[in-house]
Amino acid sequence: MGTSFGRGGATTFQQDLANSDCIVIQGSNMAECHPVGFQWVMEAKARGAKVIHVDPRFTRTSALADIHVPLRAGSDIAFLGGIINYVLEHEKYFREYMLAYTNAATIVNERFAGADELDGVFSGLDRERRSYDVSTWQYEGAEVQAASGKRDQLWAERTRHGVRQSGRGEAHGSGGAEIGTEPRTDETLEHPRCVFQILKRHFARYTPERVEEICGVPREKFLQVCELLTENSGRERTSAFAYAVGWTQHTVGVQYIRTAGILQALLGNIGRPGGGILALRGHASIQGSTDIPTLFNLLPGYIPMPHAHTNEDLATFVEAESAQKGYWGNMKSYLVSLLKAWWGPAATPDNEFRFDYLPRLTGSHSTYETVLEQLDGTCNGYFLMGENPAVGSANAKMQRLGMAALDWLVVRDFSLIESATWWQDGPEIETGELRTEDIATEVFFLPAAAHTEKDGSFTNTQRLLQWHHQAVEPEGDARSDLWFIYHLGRRIREKLAAAARDGTRKEADAERDRPVLDLTWDYPTKGRHAEPEAEAVLAEINGWNADAEPLSTYEQLKDDGSTACGCWIYCGVYAEGVNQAARRKPGTEQNWVASEWAWAWPLNRRILYNRASADPDGKPWSERKAYVWWDAEQEKWTGHDIPDFKATKAPDFEPEEGAKGPDALRGTDAFIMQADGKAWLYVPAGLTDGPLPTHYEPHESPFANLLYGQQRNPVRQLLRHENNRFQPSDGQPGADVFPYVLTTYRLTEHHTAGGMSRWQPYLAELQPELFCEISPELATERGLEHLGWATIVTARTAIEARVLVTDRVSPLRVQGRTLHQVGVPYHWGPNGLSTGDAVNELASMALDPNTHIQEVKALTCDIRPGRRPRGPERVELVERYQREAGITDETGTEV
Amino acid sequence: MTTARTPVDPAGDSGYADHPPRMGFFTDTTVCIGCKACEVACKEWNAVPEDGLDLTGMSYDNTVGLGADTWRHVAFIEQRKPIGRQDPGLHHDQDVLTMAEHGTATQPPEAGMTPTTPGAGDDFRWLMASDVCKHCTHAACLDVCPTGSLFRTEFGTVVVQEDICNGCGYCIPACPYGVIDQRKDDGRAWKCTLCYDRLGDGLEPACAKACPTDSIQFGPLDELRERAGRRVEQLHEAGVPEARLYGADPDDGVGGDGAFFLLLDEPEVYGFPPDPVVTTRDLPAMWRHVASAAATLAAGAVAAFLGARKGR
């Protein structure tokens, strides 16, 4: 989403789904995972909208949809690519919209060669290094630089300096790429190298016949979806897509979303009411945790984390990372204000606002790589706050082995989750692979306070910051995370300061300590536990000017150090000194956009890029779909929402020669974060695995890629380890040892790795133990009995689950064969009231190269009746399977 | 019985002179997403204990039915029937069952499977419905309760007073819907109170409040019945002829339910009795037969003496 449109967040809000004429839910089980938001889908249905659910299984979402389309897990790009082909071939795109707001007319340089020419890869592939030289993807006539992360890779290549690749992707991609000069365009769309023609060629092979063979979706069914979607898009009508992790958790996850992005941009569904792509987020504040990130490679507000280059100062960093045009042109103001918020008076123009205090990246530090670093001994201590990797992360065994190699581990949680008890009762203790007395890790368990026991905010799926007030005091020793971090920092600072005072500190360490000692770490506290005031933190995030007055928009941010702001995209949340996130005006007392309920970033805009809801002249595309429009009399943009555009910039505005940043945007450049102001059908830079989505088979697949010689995403990220073996795919010997497709997912009744639900009696009783869902046909084939036990095996390990035989999982006809799929919800682990094996024992660490997200939505497996073996025999069973399939450390690692 | 229009003012009949309108539920099962928020909200609000952790294999229903510790229950029904009369689009040209026969698998009926209603192989629908106490106009549980623990509230609902209930268990087999039940550890009877405590404070019941899709609609019964009638018409017009109301008819065997439902199949498919009758409708007859049987016994005894010669 970030690369296509400019910001890594849902383009719309859930309530707006009610205005859709057609909703495609794909890669999400919305009714089960976002039941409250699903009410708006129901409301759309009540208004006559069609709802389509595309999912391997018939779920509670499918039950309420008009059409359920079962497809093979891992084949969505083929499906969506097929729709794009249909749209292009039948000229169903919204031409005026496409011309005005997308890069369809932009011409790509002649060094570019597409997957259609190179049998599934793009120009620039370096097979040795498993990466692309993205320079061949550039526009013509424009000096194109990659977006931040990618740009850095280029720099590294150029200098042959050993900085390992660190990805960028959907989650972090708020920044588009930057374009030096205006690229060449062809408004007739006839130039063979214009994006439109490239798209046409690229998707030409995604025919209904191919879709049927690859996805297992009958042609008629597929065409029905095409018709419904295109009939319900255009001037008068809009369609929306909703997705979640059914799309992201693949080795080509980002490209799944890109495909939807292309489709929605072609159909003119972005920035308009009832349109858009709703990224359904997960944890209550997972959006918040990318905005003010827990990600290793980002600073707050999607500012990239600097790499450890020599001689990198603030000026070069900003020059390298910011954009000429669009709002990223102001990056320096955002970054300097952030540095001021963190180091206050210590940050001055003379010392570059302490840019040197920022940590530097030396490579990728995603959670999965950290596991390898733990095993290597480079990572010795670990804080686990609000995470249960021994259940929730792919290859759970590796997670535990990594933790077993640590010196210390701190777990802050509500209950004794598996990540806190693996050393005494984990699966490896049972198999004898680990012995408690041999584990040297010192494990600290600290009880955490729940959200009801503390003040704070959630940033939800639609970028909405909602404040929650403390309702009760935490029990016993439980403390909030804010309390923990604040007091941990306070004590460390006191110790460092004391060491400096009494001379016990070595002089050489003074430099090391200064960033910590100079931090503004002075939040007011309250109550008997000295709980820091969460609102004071919010006020800092919002920012203030030199007179300590709260700011109200990021347009006020300065690069001279006169403003401080903890996260530029959140600027305004504390406007006028009022906690805007705590606003709770009932929906009945305002219009349906409900802009006075809480506060959404940026600047309380609810539909992003909403300038595109009006035509280039600023008039609504249609009366029915009016949302934001140019009021010529008042000379400003107005409408139902806050315009996502400079309010006074007229539709006919043309920037002056040499204008920079936001001033360089035309009156029609609706995608204000993008370096060319356009939605990107074709991504000239910013992605690691290709400018256009291409159907690749999952990392492990029982089928060959029908469309190209290239079987899998060539640059998918694989972590090699003896406990992370991969399985052969179709065409390789041993592939038939794992003949079934396995997919993992959630249930309404439980939450993620179970820490918040398996200990709750009211939830545990609703889904009391792990089960797998299979079709009656597979049950017959493998002799599995309803409610009996099954053992599921992959190259990693074997788990057991009770069997639910159900028509909700049906066999598919794929490439002339009958394919069975096995579904398993992943919430269980051995602790708590409701128990079961952790499904992530089965998964491998094979990741999307952009986001480092694990592929847990499409694996291959075998399933057999009966319980799994206990003790060492469990390991032996898996080794037998590995031998049978001929698995070596090379299997599956082919480019 | 079928013609006489029974009074629908149970609160008034119970002696509330001036009472609020009769409140109830209209549960529109066609929009239920089976999220069970209603089950959990009810338990949270009423502090109902956990009801056992058993995987039942009944689709996603692991609470099985209403009972002392389950006052809201969501039923899940998997059927080989088209989604409402629509084309569900599963495997247009392929009947998966025949496909399985020709493919790698043997005959599905040989596999132990969830009890789906037999039908065309490519049809499928998943019905979900949230069940609750019906708060009957003529409530058998209330009628038979020997202690007066069960009573009619001013809202026309039926509530157990746990401090009075003596655990006699009479109400339990009396309920024609299998709603009220005995809690094993304390022997007393428990069921939905229609959140009497919340109603008193002007709040809507916890389950209705939690329902994200408004499948559970709470309000004055008259209004709900009207709305439900319109809804059924609307569905019929839209081509869903099997939509029907259950428990809305004040002339049915219990005088109409305070909580009624819109269903897409026969009531028994959802676990409801197709034609429930309040047992006490036959009570006068029962008393007559008891009296006559007692008299018969007395007469028989007299005859026994008359027929016996002295000394025999």
Next chain:
Amino acid sequence: MKGQDAEHGSLDSRPAREAMTGVHTGRKRKGEQPVVPDTEFTSYYGKPVLNGPVWKSPDVPGYLFLGGVAGASSVLGAGAHATGRNRLAVAAKTGAFGAVTVSLGALIHDLGRPARFLNMLRVFKPTSPMNMGSWLLTAYGPCAGAAALSAVTGRLPRIGALATAGAALTGPAVAAYTAALVSDTAVPAWHDGHRELPYVFTGSAAVGAGGLGLLAAPDREAGPARNLALFGTVLELAAFRRMERRLGMVAEPYRAGKPGGMVRAGEALAVAGVAGATLGRRSRVARALSGAGLLAASALSKWGIFDAGKVSAEDPKYTIVPQRERLRERERGGDGWPAGNGAR
């Protein structure tokens, strides 16, 4: 775009969330839809529709049995008292008192605490047979007690006589009301049998009381007990037959399985008991055996009826099939209520 108010466009106020789930999406299927034949009956995973009786065994069937024996014995006792059959009178009266005491004990055991019995007397509620039963027992129990006490001790004969009369008047009601107690539920085998069950119950009570009398009375006084047993057997068998015919499939549990076995054994024992008592009237042993057999017959029949009720509640078939038939009948224009229910 002047003049457009903030509410224009399609973005009007929210309708109720009444989504058209399951509405036709336009495309017609090819060919005919196979019609699913209506199977005999459908249910929710074969789970019971009703929450069956939670009454415990032996408490409640014991209560049904002993209450019946007590009630009928009081009548027998009064008759014996009036006709000067003293040993029979003493035996019947003490038997009645003993039976009612144990049955009350069983009831209280089922309730858990004695105080819970008193809870029932806080109201007077004719719609609740259990409540009426409690009042009845409150009236009957002391009479039976006083009658027994006076008979055993020979003291206060006038009060004894009055109490005997009181117990005899309420006794048949005690024996019969339990039929209403069980019938006044949704349990199919009980409820649907509400017309005949009182006769089955009093018949069975007479069998039991006759048996008790036979056990205790000397040869010269045993006649009425034997006659009563005979009367009870005939009444019970006749009423039961009639009930079964009328109930149709709902009567299955009375004939099948363990409960059915108990009912049948009870009937056979009753017939054998009466026959034994008649043929072996001179033999003390035969009398005693017959008496015990008759008592057992009464117990078995109550137990069988109790368990059959539970079975009928547990199998959804007995709830659904008759109701479904009733509905069909009504659709066909008939009255729809099972025959006999007209007698209300």
